Amino acid sequence: MKLEVRDLVQRFGTTTVLDGLGLLTGEVRALVLVGPSGGGKSTLLRILAGLDVPVAGSVAFDGETLPRDETALRAYRRTVGTVFQSYNLFPHLSALENLLLPLIHVHGLSMPEARARVREPLERFQLMAHAHKRPAELSGGQKQRIAILRALVVKPKRLFLDEPTSALDPEMTAEVLEMIGELKTLGTQFVLVTHEMGCARRVADELAFVGDGRVLAHGSPADIIDRCSVPRVRSFFARILP
Amino acid sequence: MPRWLAHILVVALVAAGIGLALVRAEYVWNWALVWEYRQRFLQGFGVTIVLSLAALVVSTLVGIVAALLLGSKHALLEAMGRVYVEVIRGTPLLVQLLLGFYVVANAVGLENRYVVGVLVLSLFSGAYMAEIFRGGLAAIPRTQRDSARAIGLTPWQSHRLVILPQAVRIVLPAVAGQFVSLVKDSSLLSVIAVSEFTLAAQEVNSFTYSTLESYLPLAAGYLLLTLPLSALSRLLERRFQYET
Numbered sequence: 308m309k310l311e312v313r314d315l316v317q318r319f320g321t322t323t324v325l326d327g328l329g330l331l332t333g334e335v336r337a338l339v340l341v342g343p344s345g346g347g348k349s350t351l352l353r354i355l356a357g358l359d360v361p362v363a364g365s366v367a368f369d370g371e372t373l374p375r376d377e378t379a380l381r382a383y384r385r386t387v388g389t390v391f392q393s394y395n396l397f398p399h400l401s402a403l404e405n406l407l408l409p410l411i412h413v414h415g416l417s418m419p420e421a422r423a424r425v426r427e428p429l430e431r432f433q434l435m436a437h438a439h440k441r442p443a444e445l446s447g448g449q450k451q452r453i454a455i456l457r458a459l460v461v462k463p464k465r466l467f468l469d470e471p472t473s474a475l476d477p478e479m480t481a482e483v484l485e486m487i488g489e490l491k492t493l494g495t496q497f498v499l500v501t502h503e504m505g506c507a508r509r510v511a512d513e514l515a516f517v518g519d520g521r522v523l524a525h526g527s528p529a530d531i532i533d534r535c536s537v538p539r540v541r542s543f544f545a546r547i548l549p
Numbered sequence: 550m551p552r553w554l555a556h557i558l559v560v561a562l563v564a565a566g567i568g569l570a571l572v573r574a575e576y577v578w579n580w581a582l583v584w585e586y587r588q589r590f591l592q593g594f595g596v597t598i599v600l601s602l603a604a605l606v607v608s609t610l611v612g613i614v615a616a617l618l619l620g621s622k623h624a625l626l627e628a629m630g631r632v633y634v635e636v637i638r639g640t641p642l643l644v645q646l647l648l649g650f651y652v653v654a655n656a657v658g659l660e661n662r663y664v665v666g667v668l669v670l671s672l673f674s675g676a677y678m679a680e681i682f683r684g685g686l687a688a689i690p691r692t693q694r695d696s697a698r699a700i701g702l703t704p705w706q707s708h709r710l711v712i713l714p715q716a717v718r719i720v721l722p723a724v725a726g727q728f729v730s731l732v733k734d735s736s737l738l739s740v741i742a743v744s745e746f747t748l749a750a751q752e753v754n755s756f757t758y759s760t761l762e763s764y765l766p767l768a769a770g771y772l773l774l775t776l777p778l779s780a781l782s783r784l785l786e787r788r789f790q791y792e793t
Contacts, residue, residue: 356699358695358698358699381698381701381703384698384699384701385701388699388700391692391696393692394690394693394696395692395696396696397693397696397710397711397715398715399714399715399718408700408710409700409701409702412706413701413706457700461700
């Protein structure tokens with residue numbers, strides 16, 4: 308995918324969260340967004356995922372500009388997948404029913420078709436044994452992996468992952484990061500917002516540092532994390548890296 | 550101590566207390582005379598069941614509509630819902646029944662007191678239902694709506710497949726509790742001469758001057774209707790206890 312974001316502005320009430328944000332990537336499979344909390348990463352991701360409409364500016368993936376009206380945006384959302392920090396799964400449905408719901412009700416598969424579609428991914432990610440459990444019976448890591456799988460089984464053009472490990476303990480974080488690493492190996496395209504710099508370094512083709520509502524730095528992971536000349540970015544990594 | 554034994558023990562203690570009070574009051578019982586009016590009791594009991602069931606259905610519908618008004622983004626619709634709920638919940642059912650029957654129903658030419666009774670009772674109970682439903686919808690986290698949108702559901706699908714199934718589980722215990730209140734509140738329909746259970750007891754009392762023999766069966770009759778509803782409410786509460 309090739310992403311072009313131009314002059315993006317987003318406001319909530321009187322607070323300006325994105326302040327003329329711009330970002331032009333090369334041809335990438337995995338784009339990772341990092342930066343301080345409240346800097347605008349998640350707001351940017353919600354716009355990229357077609358969940359929110361910016362006040363001004365434009366977003367284009369591979370030359371196709373995202374629409375602004377809800378019906379067209381819904382059609383767009385059906386071609387991509389989004390995973391939030393937590394509470395992705397519908398608690399009244401089992402893990403399996405969570406996976407089947409979009410396939411049947413959004414993508415028009417029959418029940419047997421949908422079941423056939425989810426079998427292989429459930430096995431590959433070792434989640435078959437948990438398929439009939441309700442979300443309340445799953446661990447945090449299992450919930451997030453099922454949520455990623457739900458986004459994946461509809462065969463989206465790309466995934467949007469909004470801090471998928473921020474609500475997890477270290478062990479579960481490792482289990483979800485491992486799955487994200489595997490996605491990369493499988494060739495799935497995704498945009499990931501994360502605070503896990505180790506993961507960012509491993510999977511990112513390009514890394515964008517979002518702060519104060521703008522992209523303050525953008526390049527290869529090593530360029531940004533190890534040798535960035537922008538003071539704001541440098542001080543950020545100096546504080547969080549050992 | 551097992552729970553059922555504890556229940557029996559408490560009921561026995563309360564019964565003993567009431568029995569003792571009755572002995573001290575030196576009340577002279579005359580069950581034989583009241584027994585002759587058993588048909589009147591049964592008929593009133595039947596009317597109470599039918600009225601309650603009707604009001605139960607209508608008040609649920611009223612509650613849904615009012616909850617939608619309360620949740621509306623349109624200021625006028627929201628105001629209509631809010632005024633309805635506050636006025637109804639802030640005034641006695643007795644006043645609503647008298648005004649509803651002698652003023653409103655009279656003005657529009659509605660003469661059937663049973664129909665008026667069910668309507669007023671439903672409007673009364675519907676205001677409480679509306680708040681229960683609104684609370685149930687508000688209890689569903691925003692991320693659930695986000696997730697529903699993210700997988701591409703339409704707003705209608707999102708309500709049907711995601712929001713409502715969860716909201717129903719949340720509100721069921723409270724709704725069952727509201728139904729208990731509704732059954733008891735139907736006793737007030739006696740003031741507009743609807744021939745229900747309470748009016749039956751009042752009539753038998755005035756014929757026989759046997760107050761307790763008329764009203765104790767009344768209490769037992771209401772318990773017969775409300776205890777199963779309470780049990781159902783607790784059962785539902787346990788069954789749908791899953792956290793997110």
